[in-house]
Amino acid sequence: MMNNTAASGATSPPRGRIRRENETRILEAAERVFAETGLAGATMAQIAQAAGLPKANLHYYFGTKEQLYQAVLTGILELWLDATDMIRPESDPAEAISGYVRAKMRHSRHRPLASKVFANELLSGAPFLTDYLEIDLKQRVEAKSRIIAGWIAEGRMAALDPRHLFFMLWGMTQTYADFAVQIRAVMDVESLSDAAWEDATSEVTAFVLRGCGIGCGPSAGGAAR
Incomplete structure (x- = not known):
């Protein structure tokens, strides 16, 4: 028993x-x-x-509240940085970069408040993120930038500064979270539908790939304008 x-x-x-x-x-x-x-x-x-x-x-x-805030911030950055794991030397540049863009767009859709917390921290001077930005983030960006530089040297994509590529990717994808009210106003909708999110993701992805010299066709699923 x-x-x-x-x-x-x-x-x-x-x-x-x-x-x-x-x-x-x-x-x-x-x-x-x-x-x-x-x-x-x-x-x-x-x-x-x-x-x-x-x-x-x-x-x-x-x-403490501050320790909890630090944990929230760290979790957000780790989530975003994990999406760069697909950027590897052996990866196809178009697949890796488009996969990263799509991952960031998914985060902007499903975790918009995470982007807002992060943006507010940066706007206040990043007092709780200084060490993370200057060590962890910097090291990750440098490592992935070396891979992209390798692709450029091999003629697999256009010449560009990989660090600025990351800055632009962050700006384009996170605007759909940080400035959603502006996007909804311009598009005259209360919220973006599944189809609208897919269209936005395809447009951003196609734009990035064209800028990288590895995607010159129209955006996936996009109609001629």
């Missing part, structure tokens, strides 16, 4: 899973609150309410 301890262990979720689920709920709630109020205006009580958890849980997992 199974004892009570064994029975309890068989039906209760592992502590590690509970911790991961709680941390995810907290980070998602914090992202929403920080996007709406900024770091200065946010409180741990607001975030706890948004997460549906006791405020004590937030302090247990992240300590």
Whole structure:
């Protein structure tokens, strides 16, 4: 006969899973609150309410509001930088760059508040991201820029400064999150449909590939104008 301890262990979720689920709920709630109020205006009580958890849980997992904010920022950057993994020496330049653009456009669509939190941090001088930007981000961009420079040297794409290519890619893709209200106003819609998002992604991708000298045809699915 199974004892009570064994029975309890068989039906209760592992502590590690509970911790991961709680941390995810907290980070998602914090992202929403920080996007709406900024770091200065946010409180741990607001975030706890948004997460549906006791405020004590937030302090247990992240300590202070500033530590939670740092975790949100780091998670956003890691998500975006992971999308550069497809840029490898052996990759096809068109596939790698278009894949990166599409990944960034997906993030702008599904995580627009993440882009807003990041943009607000940069506009305030990046006090919580200085080390990350100057070390982690710089190293990643330098590594991927060397790969792109290799493609250029091999004649696989047009000559350009890979660092400025990244700056332009970030600007083009994140504008769909940071300035969504402007885009909706110009396009006279309340929200972009699935088809509109696909059209936007195709337009940006085609534009980038043409600029890189590896895509000269019309955008995928785009009609002649």
